[in-house]
Amino acid sequence: MAKKPKLTHRQQRQVAANRNKRLKNGPSEEAVNSADLIEGRVVGRFGKHADVEVRLADNIDIFRCHIRRTIDSVVCGDDVLISKDQHTKATLNGVIEIVKDRRSMLSRPDYYDGVKPVAANIDQIIIVSAVLPTVSLNIIDRYLVACEHINIHPVIVMNKVELLNTEDEKQLHESLEIYRQLGYSIIFTSCKTGQGLDDLNRHLSEKTNIFVGQSGVGKSSLINQILPDADEVVGDISETSGLGQHTTTSAKLLHLPCGGDLIDSPGVREFGLWHLTPEEVTWGFIEFRQYIGGCKFRDCKHLNDPGCMIREAAEKGEISQIRLDSYHKILATMEEQRPSYIPSN
Numbered sequence: 001m002a003k004k005p006k007l008t009h010r011q012q013r014q015v016a017a018n019r020n021k022r023l024k025n026g027p028s029e030e031a032v033n034s035a036d037l038i039e040g041r042v043v044g045r046f047g048k049h050a051d052v053e054v055r056l057a058d059n060i061d062i063f064r065c066h067i068r069r070t071i072d073s074v075v076c077g078d079d080v081l082i083s084k085d086q087h088t089k090a091t092l093n094g095v096i097e098i099v100k101d102r103r104s105m106l107s108r109p110d111y112y113d114g115v116k117p118v119a120a121n122i123d124q125i126i127i128v129s130a131v132l133p134t135v136s137l138n139i140i141d142r143y144l145v146a147c148e149h150i151n152i153h154p155v156i157v158m159n160k161v162e163l164l165n166t167e168d169e170k171q172l173h174e175s176l177e178i179y180r181q182l183g184y185s186i187i188f189t190s191c192k193t194g195q196g197l198d199d200l201n202r203h204l205s206e207k208t209n210i211f212v213g214q215s216g217v218g219k220s221s222l223i224n225q226i227l228p229d230a231d232e233v234v235g236d237i238s239e240t241s242g243l244g245q246h247t248t249t250s251a252k253l254l255h256l257p258c259g260g261d262l263i264d265s266p267g268v269r270e271f272g273l274w275h276l277t278p279e280e281v282t283w284g285f286i287e288f289r290q291y292i293g294g295c296k297f298r299d300c301k302h303l304n305d306p307g308c309m310i311r312e313a314a315e316k317g318e319i320s321q322i323r324l325d326s327y328h329k330i331l332a333t334m335e336e337q338r339p340s341y342i343p344s345n
């Protein structure tokens with residue numbers, strides 16, 4: 001039997017509001033009692049529908065659901081309460097009545113709305129880079145800042161590692177040492193030799209993950225390795241999204257053999273910094289945090305300003321000069337990376 005979900009006051013009000021609205025819309029609509037609601041999780045999202053996975057004991061059902069008009073947004077990874085659709089004979093149709101509070105949220109630029117939610121309740125973001133042609137620490141920093149901003153734990157993956165000779169690999173380890181010291185996990189992988197895949201699986205297990213990274217670094221290849229049935233298209237441009245214009249970006253949540261989950265879609269993969277303020281970028285460099293507020297001038301740019309605590313910390317070797325340079329590079333290029341239809345801060 002399904003466990004009866006306990007509703008918060010806010011959710012009870014939402015159910016009542018939905019019920020009143022339906023009653024106003026005509027007597028044919030059935031009133032929904034909170035006791036009739038079933039807990040589930042959104043595993044697919046397309047057009048006006050969502051697929052909701054409902055687990056009852058050992059049984060897993062997927063309900064194809066409409067979304068109550070009173071609900072702002074439903075995205076992959078959402079925990080929801082659904083009612084069975086009374087109008088269709090098919091048993092596995094439903095209506096999403098309530099979206100539970102989200103513990104995290106990923107958004108992307110949208111032509112119409114500015115920011116559009118694409119996935120919820122993600123525990124971990126896997127930042128994939130390829131060791132060749134070059135490793136850009138600045139790009140890794142951009143992703144780290146984006147992760148820190150939405151408070152989701154990042155893991156750094158260096159893929160195609162079999163292409164490096166021993167000397168280059170040693171150098172790469174050295175240049176990534178600052179990230180280890182900051183507490184970030186780094187995994188070296190190769191889809192060609194299988195190196196690091198066990199390590200990757202261990203990190204993914206029991207968490208809801210997403211993979212991000214530039215085109216060609218091997219995200220699809222890695223997903224195929226950890227989830228052989230995923231049928232990710234390798235070396236192909238998955239979607240000509242043009243950042244949101246008229247695309248019906250469908251996202252899906254997949255269960256991994258290692259026990260974790262993976263949410264994937266082109267919309268999920270492209271997330272960036274364009275909507276952050278300079279202060280939020282500063283906050284995203286976690287080692288800067290302890291110095292924030294200590295600078296002499298309130299509007300300190302942490303560049304050549306007198307009495308800048310962050311610059312002084314870099315001079316004393318307390319923080320990495322490479323990271324500080326990377327920070328300034330991010331600020332300098334943020335405006336040009338912002339899609340023109342998104343208003344600046």
Ligand SMILES: Nc1nc2c(ncn2[C@@H]2O[C@H](COP(=O)(O)OP(=O)(O)OP(=O)(O)O)[C@@H](O)[C@H]2O)c(=O)[nH]1
Nearest residue numbers: 160190191192215216217218219220221234235236
């Ligand atoms: N040598 C080597 N090549 C790899 C490895 N992983 C992936 N590749 C190759 O890199 C190319 C790009 O891989 P994809 O998996 O499509 O990269 P992606 O990150 O999904 O790219 P987009 O879909 O454009 O975002 C393909 O030709 C893969 O065969 C690896 O570990 N070593």
Ligand SMILES: [Zn+2]
Nearest residue numbers: 295300302308
């Ligand atoms: Zn400063």
